[in-house]
Amino acid sequence: xxxIKAKDFAPxxxxxxxxxxxxxxxxxLKTNKPRPPKPQYAVTIAVSSRTLFNMVTERKIYEDxxxxxxxxxxxxxxxxxxxxxxxxxxxxxxxxxxxxxxQLYPDSEELFDIVLMTNNHAQVGVRLINSINHYxxxxxxxxxxxxxxxxxxxxxxxxxxPLYPNLHTMSLQLPFPLSDLTIERFCMTGGESPTGYxxxxxTNLYLSKDSEKVSEAIEEGIAAATMFMAVKENELSxxxxxxxFDGDAVLFSDESEIIVKEGGLDTFFAHEKKFENTPxxxxxxxxxLEALGKLQRKFYAKNERLNCPIRTFLVTARSAASSGARVxxxxxxxxxxxxxxxxxxxxxxxxxxxxxxxxIFFDDQMFHIEGARELGTISAHVPxxxxxxxxxxxxxxxxxxxx
Amino acid sequence: MKDADRALVVAVTTRAVFDAAxxxxxxxxxxxxxxxxxxxxxxxxxxxxxxxxxxxDVVLIATDSQQQSSRIISSTSHYGLExxxxxxxxxxxxxxxxxxxxxxxxxxxxxxxxxxxxxKGVLSALLGRQEAPSESLRVMLCGDAIVRPDCDPVPASRGxxxxxxxxxxxxxxxxxxxxxxxxxxxxTSSGGSKSCGVALxxxxxxxxxxxxxxxxxxxxxxxxxxxxxxxxxxxxxxxxLED
Numbered sequence: 001x002x003x004i005k006a007k008d009f010a011p012x013x014x015x016x017x018x019x020x021x022x023x024x025x026x027x028x029l030k031t032n033k034p035r036p037p038k039p040q041y042a043v044t045i046a047v048s049s050r051t052l053f054n055m056v057t058e059r060k061i062y063e064d065x066x067x068x069x070x071x072x073x074x075x076x077x078x079x080x081x082x083x084x085x086x087x088x089x090x091x092x093x094x095x096x097x098x099x100x101x102x103q104l105y106p107d108s109e110e111l112f113d114i115v116l117m118t119n120n121h122a123q124v125g126v127r128l129i130n131s132i133n134h135y136x137x138x139x140x141x142x143x144x145x146x147x148x149x150x151x152x153x154x155x156x157x158x159x160x161x162p163l164y165p166n167l168h169t170m171s172l173q174l175p176f177p178l179s180d181l182t183i184e185r186f187c188m189t190g191g192e193s194p195t196g197y198x199x200x201x202x203t204n205l206y207l208s209k210d211s212e213k214v215s216e217a218i219e220e221g222i223a224a225a226t227m228f229m230a231v232k233e234n235e236l237s238x239x240x241x242x243x244x245f246d247g248d249a250v251l252f253s254d255e256s257e258i259i260v261k262e263g264g265l266d267t268f269f270a271h272e273k274k275f276e277n278t279p280x281x282x283x284x285x286x287x288x289l290e291a292l293g294k295l296q297r298k299f300y301a302k303n304e305r306l307n308c309p310i311r312t313f314l315v316t317a318r319s320a321a322s323s324g325a326r327v328x329x330x331x332x333x334x335x336x337x338x339x340x341x342x343x344x345x346x347x348x349x350x351x352x353x354x355x356x357x358x359x360i361f362f363d364d365q366m367f368h369i370e371g372a373r374e375l376g377t378i379s380a381h382v383p384x385x386x387x388x389x390x391x392x393x394x395x396x397x398x399x400x401x402x403x
Numbered sequence: 404m405k406d407a408d409r410a411l412v413v414a415v416t417t418r419a420v421f422d423a424a425x426x427x428x429x430x431x432x433x434x435x436x437x438x439x440x441x442x443x444x445x446x447x448x449x450x451x452x453x454x455x456x457x458x459x460d461v462v463l464i465a466t467d468s469q470q471q472s473s474r475i476i477s478s479t480s481h482y483g484l485e486x487x488x489x490x491x492x493x494x495x496x497x498x499x500x501x502x503x504x505x506x507x508x509x510x511x512x513x514x515x516x517x518x519x520x521x522x523k524g525v526l527s528a529l530l531g532r533q534e535a536p537s538e539s540l541r542v543m544l545c546g547d548a549i550v551r552p553d554c555d556p557v558p559a560s561r562g563x564x565x566x567x568x569x570x571x572x573x574x575x576x577x578x579x580x581x582x583x584x585x586x587x588x589x590x591t592s593s594g595g596s597k598s599c600g601v602a603l604x605x606x607x608x609x610x611x612x613x614x615x616x617x618x619x620x621x622x623x624x625x626x627x628x629x630x631x632x633x634x635x636x637x638x639x640x641x642x643x644l645e646d
Contacts, residue, residue, distance in 0.1 A: 036595070036620045071580050116596075121580055122589065122603060122616035129600035184595035185622060190588075190615035191581055197617075200626035 036184040039202040041109035043291040046117035046198055048208040049128055051227045053082035071121055078127040081134035086227040086378050087207050090359040093241035097309045104302050115201050116186035117194045125188040135181035198222050205288045215383045223288045225362055225380030234357050234376035240309045242358040247316035247327050249364035253281035254385025261386055272323040279330040284384050285362055293336050313356055314338045319345030350375035409456035411570050414506040417465040417475050419530055429478040433512055434530050437634045440540035442485050447584045457574055460487040462504055466494045498523045507567050510635055526563035528635040539584045543633035546591035546602035572611030588615045588631055595620050
């Protein structure tokens with residue numbers, strides 16, 4: 001039984017499972033697509049529709065004209081595939097890892113499983129499914145994929161101008177679709193918050209553009225982050241999934257950040273030195289790093305360490321000399337490895353991330369998210385811990401919770 | 404008395420609506436919230452159009468000789484349930500009673516009973532047993548049989564299923580995208596997102612616009628079903644909502 005999922009799951013009953021398996025097998029014979037993995041063994045990533053696809057125009061229609069107009073618009077355009085959203089490169093990289101895993105372990109269910117988790121109405125879902133299918137066919141050559149991404153990026157930049165509609169259609173006339181996208185599972189809740197379904201689908205990571213839903217998920221103990229598109233686009237690897245994490249309040253709890261905010265840096269350094277050998281408590285993204293590590297070890301077991309298609313990075317404002325040791329010791333005590341640990345000693349993260357080029361970067365502070373975005377890194381905000389009460393070092397008034 | 408041609412006739416067994424209890428009035432059974440939801444839909448339909456004829460017409464069928472007819476009628480009145488007709492039948496005559504009363508959907512808590520009825524061509528479904536179901540009527544459709552009709556376990560009631568869906572779709576269409584007292588939920592168990600998309604579009608072409616869609620693609624059904632809490636489930640033969 002896989003250790004990837006924390007929860008135990010009892011199968012529904014032999015007859016039901018056999019029937020499902022037989023039907024699924026029947027489907028695969030027709031489509032030649034690999035069967036999606038069983039949730040209890042897989043690393044399940046739930047993405048919202050607005051993180052998977054660019055729905056900026058459509059969102060504006062919803063906000064300005066209301067739900068009925070928005071649904072009608074989506075129906076009218078349902079045969080026009082949507083452009084990729086912030087999570088698209090990340091999802092594509094997950095597919096690449098799956099392909100490599102299937103090569104090495106053809107019978108294993110320990111794979112990435114992507115679920116589209118949206119509170120959109122099912123009628124909007126038709127366009128979402130059509131868009132997924134559009135990207136789900138032939139595997140593309142790298143140079144054409146870059147051309148397509150540049151076109152998509154240009155479309156983002158020109159979105160206010162009369163050129164935008166032309167770029168939109170132009171990019172759809174590409175000879176090949178952008179990438180091999182296989183998303184077989186989805187939840188379209190027609191208005192209800194999808195948070196309740198995250199547990200039912202055994203979600204390991206939830207990505208959304210809605211910070212309220214992300215906060216709810218984190219409160220339920222599910223790793224989650226709010227995604228932000230980069231202001232410009234860096235070239236990302238086609239062959240390796242690269243994930244960057246901030247340390248405090250992301251991989252680790254916010255206990256040390258509290259000390260910095262309330263006691264200042266000197267107090268913080270003294271504290272960290274004193275407690276160097278005491279592991280930090282875990283943060284919301286620790287389990288996701290753990291899941292990545294388990295998949296990485298599958299490659300190491302087959303002598304593929306040098307060629308591993310998953311690489312993880314720690315990008316922390318801590319400095320190696322004064323407060324770095326505790327972090328590394330904590331990771332070691334958890335049995336976790338991180339491929340590269342980068343201690344910035346307070347320097348801005350943007351330039352370094354620009355060099356690393358991760359498919360996603362997790363941080364708890366909007367200040368760092370903005371810095372990363374400006375220099376082309378797709379970023380995901382983790383709304384956890386004391387960092388949420390501060391903006392650039394100043395305590396902010398927390399707004400009344402919206403209903 | 405509802406317009407016979409236009410009403411959507413739904414029959415429920417009294418065994419499902421009322422629990423045996425001491426005293427003059429029966430306790431509330433599993434189907435009780437369902438009846439209240441059907442009533443709510445009717446109220447909202449009439450609010451929009453007082454002359455509306457596409458309404459739910461509820462028929463209560465008693466096959467259980469244990470339940471007394473007078474208590475059934477008084478209990479119905481006690482709870483303010485709107486029932487079009489009462490039929491006191493026997494188990495052997497059940498299907499005939501349904502046909503004679505032009506029942507378009509038969510709901511039961513008894514799997515064997517529901518299966519027997521559907522094999523005779525009357526659309527039948529099992530009632531959901533969840534605690535605290537929602538106020539709005541939640542109808543779940545199983546999409547697998549829609550996409551691959553040759554795998555339909557009960558082909559006899561397929562025609563009845565399609566015509567019921569179309570009428571239900573017409574009823575759903577009276578309300579807007581949000582705030583509807585009636586929600587249509589599609590679940591596909593096997594097959595990927597493409598086939599669920601096909602199910603969505605097929606239903607749409609038959610006049611039924613789905614509100615929520617869940618494509619499981621082989622994932623276990625139990626956890627999702629317990630969250631969805633439908634009042635009843637159509638399609639996929641007659642399956643237990645607890646499966």
